[in-house]
Amino acid sequence: MLRTFRAVLKGNLLEWQEQVNGWLQGDRTVQVLVTLLDEEPFAVTQGRGRQMADVLEKLAQARAFSGVDPSRWQREIRQDRELPERSE
Numbered sequence: 001m002l003r004t005f006r007a008v009l010k011g012n013l014l015e016w017q018e019q020v021n022g023w024l025q026g027d028r029t030v031q032v033l034v035t036l037l038d039e040e041p042f043a044v045t046q047g048r049g050r051q052m053a054d055v056l057e058k059l060a061q062a063r064a065f066s067g068v069d070p071s072r073w074q075r076e077i078r079q080d081r082e083l084p085e086r087s088e
Contacts, residue, residue: 009034
């Protein structure tokens with residue numbers, strides 16, 4: 001069975017992003033396939049989270065959505081289908 005573990009490749013070393021203790025113990029040799037993802041490493045994307053939080057804070061301070069009734073908005077955008085044998 002193939003197992004997938006997230007890691008960051010730095011030079012020629014893998015830094016595991018999760019626990020792999022049960023699979024990689026001691027000097028055990030394990031075959032791996034490495035797939036390079038089109039996403040930025042975790043350390044770089046952490047800064048984006050802070051930026052997003054800052055932008056959301058500014059929106060909250062500006063009361064950008066104060067005129068929006070969330071329940072009404074949800075009813076307006078929801079596209080429920082009619083249930084079988086249930087008509088109003």
